[in-house]
Amino acid sequence: MNGSLTKERRNKMILSVILGIVCVIYVLPVLAVLINSFKLNTFVKTDTFALPTGEMWAGIDNFVKGMTFGNYPFWNSVKYSVVITVLSTALILVGTSMAAWYIARVNSIFCKALYFLCVFSMVVPFQMVMFTLSNTADRLKLNTPWTIPVVYLGFGAGLAIFMFVGFVKSIPLEIEEAAAIDGCGPVRTFFTVVVPMLKPTMISVGILEIMWVWNDYLLPYLVLDLEKYRTITIHIQYLKGSYGTVDLGATMALILLAIIPVIIFYLACQKHIIKGVAAGAVKG
């Protein structure tokens, strides 16, 4: 008995060590970005895995160069990425939670049809609508960071409504009926009674939308007026995709700046993110 216990403990130690090594391998790509962002361009390709020492050291030159790289100020793309992500997520959360509550509580053919369409939209790949959607968005002047959230609400409504409806249906109707008897109108019932109960789902949906919108490439690329507005993702793709010589060191500096906030966000809300992803995956 005692012998098998120590054997099991030893096996677990070995497992820990193996996983630890895999973990180190896992973070190597991010470390590679870190060391190459301080390396002179000519050495990034030849000495990718060497530390930026001696003649390879570029200091913060890469970051300075990166700021105005590709004739587009990097901070502008950061600004637009933040604006688009925050506005889109807020709009999706408010819009779809209201619609989902209505769909779950009002039993009409229109609501059923709308719900069916939402579920249907979840299986439609973006390529199916990308040309016509960018055309429609252009004509309706939805091609700025301040108006593109409408497009995100339209194309992203499916999953959010699906998740919200699923949750609302699990809330007992009696709570809302009690509020109605106490003289609450539907609007007040929704905002003061339903919304607090929706909070966990709101966080899950919010996380999923933030991850989607922040990293999205094709939708903003096709919809936005690219001369004026670029997101971080579009900007980085522009640098690498453009012909001619690309300063790899400076590109890595920008990539580092792009992933640092993401990693901080992840470490800060890790629990919610993992829960949100699990919820979205199980339902979607």
Add this chain to the structure above:
Amino acid sequence: MIQASTRRWWPLFLGPVVVAFVIGFVWPFIQGIYLSFCQFKLIADAKPIGFGNYIRAFKDASFTHAFWYTTLYTVVSLILINVLAFAVAYALTQNIKGSNLFRTVFFMPNLIGGIVLGHIWSMIFDGILSKFGTSIVMDSKYGFWGLIILMCWQQIGYMMIIYIAGLQAVPEDMLEAARIDGATKAQTLFRVTIPNVMPSITICTFLSLTNGFKLFDQNLALTAGQPILTQPGGTAIKTTEMLALNIFTTYNNSSANAHGTAQAKAVIFFVLVAGLGLAQLAFTRKKEVQQ
């Protein structure tokens, strides 16, 4: 009672979403189907030409190549990602030291977007391959396995989360009973644990399947379809181009039929992906009833 008073408020509750949904999905979708039967440069001067675009799409060697390439990629990545993710999830649920830290690290790549991931890995692969005087865009084999490695790195953490949730839901007394009956670790795993996490396996399989078919960002950023192979007939095929990227490339082609053909390809692509997606919904729903 509550319904009647709520019903009147539909402009407030449904209005915004319905308007956005029509702009962002319903109208583009209907227009997209119509345009797949048209020849057009601008949507305003589209003229119907019947099934011409579909015939062109099926005859396009680059499209069929992209289809088989995507299928091959999807099958290989599906198997690798799911087997590895399950193994990691299984190891992490064995009560070992540091499992929280490991979980954090393995999931991290999911937060980084596909375009950025593609550029990070193209730097890494080029750093390795330059030692041998080659590069990731020189040989389609490098492009294929490069993409597989990239996607494993990104997706294992994601699938791991779903598998962990499944593994934690396996009833403890069932495992206990197996132990008392003298089952070995392997027997417990294959006879008790795996049958119990079947729902998670179904979800992950279908997720990998649809993700694989829809892959675009990583494909564009890593190789953008390179290298190009010129066939005896004179047509050029981008050897590492997947379906979504092929549609995008076709649309940017300058020939008169390019837009129509691209839209027809998009409809075919939609039918394919939607078919897989609906199969998933039907399948998981059936599972849910059984539980």
